[in-house]
Amino acid sequence: MAAPPPLPSMISQEEFQAILSRYPMVLRAVSEKKQKPNDRTLEEIDDWRNGLSDSTKQTESADDGGRRLDASQVKDIVLWKLKRGKFRPTILPLVSSNPVGELESTVNKALKMSLPSQVTSDGSEDDDDDALAQVSLVLNVLVKLRGIGPATATAILSSVFPETIPMFSDEAFRWIMMDQSGTSGGWNRKIAYNAKEYSEFYKGIRRLCRRLASEGEVVDAGSAEKVGWVLGQEAALGITHPAKGTLTKPSRRAGAKEGSEGSVRKKGRKQDDALSPNSEPSKFVTSGLETIGSLSKTSAKRKATSAGISPSLRRSKRNKE
DNA sequence: CGCACTCGCTGATACCGTGC
């Protein structure tokens, strides 16, 4: 059974950097695993995305209108997100169903809004509340688009502002939340993808960045997210790293779930049951904080729907079981 | 009545079981 990952509240600078340095290796492993012929690799898209922050900075100065993304860049970010995590086939068509003009104007409006600055050692938890309020306002704008929920919205923002905005990735979220629940929820923890959970995640990231900064290691939000992602992927892939950087990968079959929680997971399929099925805490809780797009997509999106991509987003009899 | 929230649905992929 793999050793539990270092908790965000405990991780040392050295461990943080060591894990971050494994990002390319893990990315390659994930990329190879999912690679299909005639398709851009995850590595290629990730590389492109890493340069996006700088390239948008240049257009910013030239344009005086804030950083900008065009529709194809937005779609590529979505593609990157899907390749990097679980693939959601409905998402890309949904995003593509937004009129180009609307997509670009909405995204660029969001990119122009003010965002918190990078965490330093002399911030406080109060600053985190302010920062969160700002981020929530921006997310509110983005989630009005079809196919863009909180997770995808943070993927877009984090691509342009990696210093300050962490992407709401499953792995990073679960890692950050291990501080609260211990490793028991672990890599199987259920995620509700709502405002409350992103708030907790965001604050957890800020807390981690601030602590490391106070110890002399300034890290950005994007790096913190990458560390969580690496740990989560390594657990999922069964990759162990005996301190000398040699990757060991079990065969797909055997290893798939082993190592994550290391425990028995027979037919119970994937990671779902971390919480009891029924106790799913009201999916779209509106916490006391500003609600991200209220996360209960109501009127705003519904109006824009008629030209939807799939007439078939209707009920059918596809009951499990 | 209007708004917030719940819950069933979508579909390509990943994973598991089974048969050869």
Place this chain on the structure above:
DNA sequence: GCACGGTATCAGCGAGTGCG
């Protein structure tokens, strides 16, 4: 041991429901 087939997965949508 490998190939194939069946099915759960999960972010987001939107109709339905309940509450103020």
